[in-house]
Amino acid sequence: MEIRKYIAIGDSFSEGYGDEIEHGHPRGWTDLLAAQLATAQGHDVEYANLAIRGRKIGAIMREQLEVAISMQPDLITINGGGNDIMRPRVSAEWVSSQLLIAARRVLAAGITPVVVSGANPSGVMPLGRVMQRRGDALANEVRRWANALDVAYIDNWGDARLIDGVYWSEDRLHLNARGHAIVAGNVVRALEVGDGDHWPELASLTTAEGRMDARYWRQFVGPWIGRRLTGRSSGDGRAPKFGAYIPISPRDQAA
Template identity: 55%
Template sequence: MFTSYIAIGDSFTEGVGDELPDGRTRGWADFVALGLAQAATANGDAGSVRYANLAIRGRKLGPLIAEQLPPAVDQRPELISLNGGGNDIMRPRVSIEAVAQQLVDAARTVTDAGIHLLLLSGANPSLHLPMGSLMRRRGNELDAAVRVHLPLDDVTYVDNWADERLWDIRYWSQDRLHLNPLGHARVASNVLTAFGVPVPAEWGVEEVAAGPASATSRRTADYYRRYVLPWVGRRLTGRSSGDGRTAKIAELTVVDPTAMPPL
């Protein structure tokens, strides 16, 4: 089991959509760190798991890798997770093959450093978004383009894009682009399961999955005003939701297995 873990990525990995009462984001990577810490404690190794999260929302894959991968590798964790490309495939033009190759090249950089890589796809929001069919097609193409290169030594791949449970609106925040706390917990359960680490029962992942699916809600004028128009405005002006932001946990820090707020 891994005792040091650094997450790099964009809003998906930062935890956008899972905001705590004090304004901090939590998200699936925090849940994974918690699951690792709780498993270590159960094995008599309390306080042995350290975690950092360098992810910043809005980052396209090239800047993400350039900014976040070197400091992550320099800290020499046992595990690095990488998700990216979601912001690339929402642009008017994108080379899917180039995005996939960037992910594979980054994976090799990590494994060549003797670090295990968790490579994971984001969840699929396309059923709930304007022009969702385009995003779905590109996401499917990216998923397939990455899989061509797998398996890779010392790389664990978790395919959240293909997790049909995550398509349900119950797992999505009000902007329909980012997961809510339940969605982030499900992604974390996918990751922990891939590593053979128990998923804490108090997360309620299985109970939620067993419940009936929700109907897709309508997109209202208020939805477009609050979420779509600001996104378009940032694209037109060359701004990003991550401008001026820094990593929420820049250095490896001991995880307290009892400190995570409940869902």
């Protein structure tokens, strides 16, 4: 499959949050994937990233899906639901049904969809057992229909490597640079555009290897609870990282 135009939709995971480079700009697995697509094919790839941190699946469907389809790419990576399953009254079945609708819409437009799950933070975050149960349910639902539709599903949730705190940011909710590199490798192998192991060990500013002390709860958990109570989101007022296509050339492999 020739890929000349690639668009990512989703939340902070697809935006690249946790893998910040110069001036706090998020890079992440989608940027790495775009660079590898250009390198493997030997030509420029047009790349857009409509993902915005904090977005739930409903907002991704409303704000990003149809825009991405209208831009007529060859490939759309779809991610979402992580922010939904952290809410107490949202079912994995409903989130899965929305992802299924998105995949079908992309297919109907003649575009290749790749559904990419987030990684599993349950081993490093507070209330990890609850997240594990909900994430397992969502992953099982998506696997079922992805297999039936013959849609590629990148199961980062089930990647045992990503349970280790060395791959997570200090906030324990987002992958760091090393974690994003593993996800990029998983997608690269699924698309058969490389072995996924060619990136050097990316330097990460923080990891989730330490213990959850008072500073962690004050700096990360408290503000998160505050946003939930007031109906705010970390993505409020943010525009997409790359709302229009930008050219990625083979020489951008280091991203």
